Amino acid sequence: MFLTALLLILTACSEVIDISVRQADGQLIISGRVSNSTEGNYVSVHRTGVLGRPPEPVVNAQVTIISGSGETQRLIAADSGFYKFSDTAFRGQVGEDYQLEVQLNGQVYYTETQAMPRLYGRDSLYFELTKTETISSQGVLIQDDVLELYIDTEFSELPEEFYIRWDLEEAYTYLGTYLPASHFPPSGGQIQCYVTNRLNEQKMFLHNGERNRAQFINKQHLFSRPIDKSFQALHYFNVIRSSMSQRTHRYWFELDQVVNRQGSIFDVAPAGVRGNILSGGDEEVLGYFEVVSLDTTRLAVTRNDVPLFFFDECVKRGEDYAELFTVPLGCRQCLIDEGIVEPQCLNCAVLPGSSWTRPSYF
DSSP: OHHHHHHHHHHHHHHHHTOOOOSTTOOEEEEEEEOSSSSSOEEEEEEOOGGGOOOEEOOSOEEEEEETTSOEEEEEEOSTTEEEESSTTOOOOTTOEEEEEEEETTEEEEOOOEEOOOOOOEEEEEEEEEEEEEEOTTSOEEEEEEEEEEEEEEOSOOOSOOEEEEEEEEEEEEEOOOBOTTTSOSOOBOOEEEEEEESOTTOOEEEETTTOOOSEEEEEEEEEEEOOGGGSSOEEEEEEEEEEOHHHHHHHHHHHHHHTOOOOTTSOOOOOOOOSOEESSSOOOBOOEEEOEEEEEEEEEOGGGOOOOOOOTTOOOHHHHHGGGSSOTTOHHHHHHTTSSOGGGTOGGGSTTEESSOOTTO
16 A cells, blocks of 8 residues: 555645656656565556546566665566566665666666665554544534544664654455355355555654654654444554655655645745656656665554444345345345445455455464
């Protein structure tokens, strides 16, 4: 989710900023990351869409990561313009330098070398259950149960300068409708998949350790999550803390200012946020390639932690359960066509961020 969200942020900003597209087939967008983890290392290559259309993936690029020691890692094309390391066990090393090089249609795009910084800080993640109140259009008071997510951070050392970004995601098990095997052979049962969503796509959590010298950051509010059926089974919240360079921090700070800028029509129009992708000529390339060190803090929320009632559209009881037998034998699609079962209850792949693969930490 993080990778997709990053691409959406970059392309959304290109529309808000109103950057002129000089290339006939769209402006090039190159972004990516190398970290000390085996997960989340990637490069994406796209071109801006025409007339507000989604970005077009570029699948014929040659993408290489070059370390300070001269070792090279060639990336292979994955899905929709994303390139992954052929060595799935690859992870960057703290203190090592890395550089990106992309060759496309005879042109070379690259970054300057970046050193992977040390990790700073230790996070503690926790939640509180509260209620929100709204007034309906009929004037009725409606109360909803909400999980408020917070984080405390402690810095055991305070170097002269260090920079951090926190990203937040959730992951949970999704259970579909139980189908009786007697009517839906060869096997009925209940589908199960896993959904992972990024939660702070519209809000960036950044820390400038050069300016903020506090040793503790207490009760930083991260997200308000309404209680729903996603809490019926194990539900994880993951906070990924990235230690980064000053240049990388400045890029994300400026991007956040553009995305969340508020003001009047008399404000100065926002300028383009310059990334770190260079070209051999004067071609302007969007995007940013970052070299960061990561640490992840997880919070597992169980059904016992949320002893509340919530509606589950996939559960069928009584007369609703009997309706499962009203369609022709084995016709799962009939259940959807006749509105007996919601589509996601029989095929959770229609849910954004869903996968049949169980995350390693479940």
